[in-house]
Amino acid sequence: MQFSRRKFLELIAATGAASAASSVVSAKSGSHEQPNLAEGRQKGFTDKGWTPRTKIRQPNILIAVLDDVGFADLSCFGSEYVMPFTESMAENGTRFNNFHVTAVCAPTRACLFTGRNAHSVGVGNIAEWAQKGQPGYNGWIRQDAATMAEILSQQGYYTSACGKWHMTPLEDQNGTGPFEHWPTGRGFDHWYGFHGSAVDHWHPELFENVSPSYPDKQTDKVYHLSVDLADKSISYIQNHLAADPEKPFFHYIGFGACHFPLHVPAEDIQRQKGKFDQGYDIARTKRFARQKILGIVPKQASLPEDNGNHIKWNDLSADERRYAARTQEVYAAFIEHTDLQMQRIIQVLKDEGVYDDTIIIFTSDNGATASAGRNGMHDVRRVSYLGEPWAERLANIDLLGGELSQPANVGGWAQASNTPLKWYKSDTYEGGIRSPLLVTWPNGNLPEGQINSQYHHAIDLLPTLLNMANLEMPSSHKGYSSLELQGTSFAYTFDNPNAATRKGPQYYETLGDRAMWKDGWKAVTRHVKGEDFKDDVWELYNTAEDYSEITNLAEAEPERLRDLIALWYKDAERYDVLPLEDDTLKLYKASVPQPRSTHVFYPGMTRLDRLSAPDIYNYNSLITVEMAVQTRDVNGVILASGDSSSGYEMFVQKGYLHIVYVYTRDTVYSFKSSRKIPLGEHRLTVEINKTGTDSAVAKVALGSQRLGVMVLPKLWPIYTPNSGIRCGENRHAPISRVYRSPFVFNQTLKRVTVDIQIS
Secondary structure (H helix, E strand, O other): OOOOHHHHHHOOOHHHHHHHHHOEEOOOOOOEEOOOHHHHOOOOOOOOOOOOOOOOOOOEEEEEEEOOOOOOOOHHHOOOOOOHHHHHHHHHOEEEEEEEOOOOHHHHHHHHHHOOOOHHHOOOOOHHHOOOOOHHHOOOOOOOOOOHHHHHHHOOOEEEEEEEOOOOOHHHOOOOOOOOOOHHHOOOOEEEEEOOOOOOOOOOOEEEOOEEEOOOOOOOOOOOHHHHHHHHHHHHHHHHHHHOOOOOEEEEEEOOOOOOOOOOOHHHHHOOOOOOOOOHHHHHHHHHHHHHHHOOOOOOOOOOOOOOOOOOHHHOOHHHHHHHHHHHHHHHHHHHHHHHHHHHHHHHHHHOOOHHHEEEEEEEOOOOOOOOOOOOEOEHHHHHHOOOOHHHHHHOHHHOOOOOOEOEOOOHHHHHHOOOOOOOOOOOOHHHHEEEEEEEOHHHOOOOOEEEOOOEEHHHHHHHHHHHOOOOOOOEEOOEEOOOOOOOOOOHHHHOOOOOOOOOOEEEEEOOEEEEEEOOEEEEEOOOOOOOHHHOOEEEEEOOOOOOOOOOOOOOOHHHHHHHHHHHHHHHHHOOOOOOOOOHHHHHHHHOOOOOOEEEEOOOOOOEOHHHOOOOOOOEEEEEEEEEEOOOOOOEEEEEEEOOOOEEEEEEEOOEEEEEEEEEOOEEEEEEOOOOOOOEEEEEEEEEEEEEOOEEEEEEEEOOEEEEEEEEOOOOOOOOOOOOEEEOOOOOOOOOOOOOOOOOOOOEEEEEEEEEEOO
């Protein structure tokens, strides 16, 4: 019989495994200390309804989180997609149909990682909308809130993460730190991923641990971020198993799928051809019927009326329907492609003999988004800042999903994604905050094919895992008295699937949208930006009986509504939710690092993040290049900033200077010197003077000799591209697309200075 890794693990001394699982590693000395279990117990995580699994190996933990994927988007929650991994989880584990998150991504991750409410740990919103001076909205997790990785690391786990983080201050996201709010500063031994909200899956801006990382794209294999994240996840797990197989691991993977831009290989899109021509209205109805058959929604549940903010499918023009169907083909391909990556990871766990010993959790960070509106988007940036003519959008239909697009699907599909729930991401109605959740653990003897309906929230995952793994909550962390867990374990539901929920009151808030749940009743209000919060109209639903929030009982139960609103304000005070703010543009401008008057770049330098890049959009500026040319064969990038949809760069090709400014892929401004750059030391200058709010003219000179003038009728804000500044080469996203990356400057490039006339 073949001697598998499982057989090897079974031969490991039980005492060694128990020691690794129960010891606590001192952060200061690295020595092992026995935890004070009595002190470690904290209110909210002890679960008497869970029968401890003993005489089995300490479980590994794998958590995977999708992005902007709605409640009905998984095939085992009602969708028509082909998702073998998800189906296998449903068959072999437990689904939860009443699991809740926050209405946007970073706060959900903060809840998941800490077992506390997002505002109480400082992540009431995303980092781009952080509010300095407001403890509930720092955009990063406070230090006395131990993270899941820190807790597990202290108790003998190897910890690793891949993918989206999005909980680092904007000014700290460059390659020189500080790194205390990066994943490796919050308990992960290794991290490979990205910081921001959206990511270009063809040309992502990645880091490994604390250093910029550049994937190898020189092979014949088409690069895609989801594949890369799965590859790195497999690598981290296998490397750990090779080095220390008796030690359990915790691995987290946060996919960028299916947040816009929707990027997926062409062959995956082709397989979806024609599947969505019937439209989102019929798709929603069919999903609801399928959910009833699956038992995902109660038999008495009803399908609400349309949200009212998208056009009925039959009222779209033929071209609009064709375009909308295409955007959904891309979305469907994206989610199925992601399911395949999870299959690959799980197969490795099986091949290595550790699958049965692994708790696997699969969920989404919030509901699907309808931000792309009636006609979707070919270029999110173009739509957001300039508008995108419908004729131009339609003309680019065949580019959707590829690297020349930055697309989002038509908003009507988001309502189908969230079936049978109302509203979307960013809303505190169920469409924004109820997510699919699947849990498996073969050796944990969890129910197979079970659907649990107890009400729970992302803050409940950490205490649940501590229960399941029979671990303790440390009483102190980094010299702090550890902030008390606020979640409630739902481990009891596995052994008691029909038990009543033990979840206490749960508040919600996102950009002024608010909700309060208690004992099956929910008060909720959908805030209108710019209006006084006091004027918001609250509604009341008996969610224990009214699964889809159809019948507003505010008038019938005014006292209950007043009590829930009062409870919301009490929790808002307790968890640092107040004061409320809804102006995202104001928050964004305040969060972006303040412009500097001078930037100096060097060849081969650490990539500077996009938000710290020189602001040549708002101010007059002067770019000065100091270089020495020793041969006549001059080639290479001098300075590049941008991504595959827009950006600018200076480079020399066959001796001629080129400046390319990509406003959009359809609007590109180019400059080429009339003569080659001669031998010798040179001072090349590009003087950019604003001629209007969004326009400028650039004077190009080599020393005292004028090389020409470049007219820039349109400029874009510096914070728009997904990628930062590179100097002396471009190993990242292609901008001009006239050379092969990395196109290193082959002469002596001393420095590039960018002076900004701020005053």
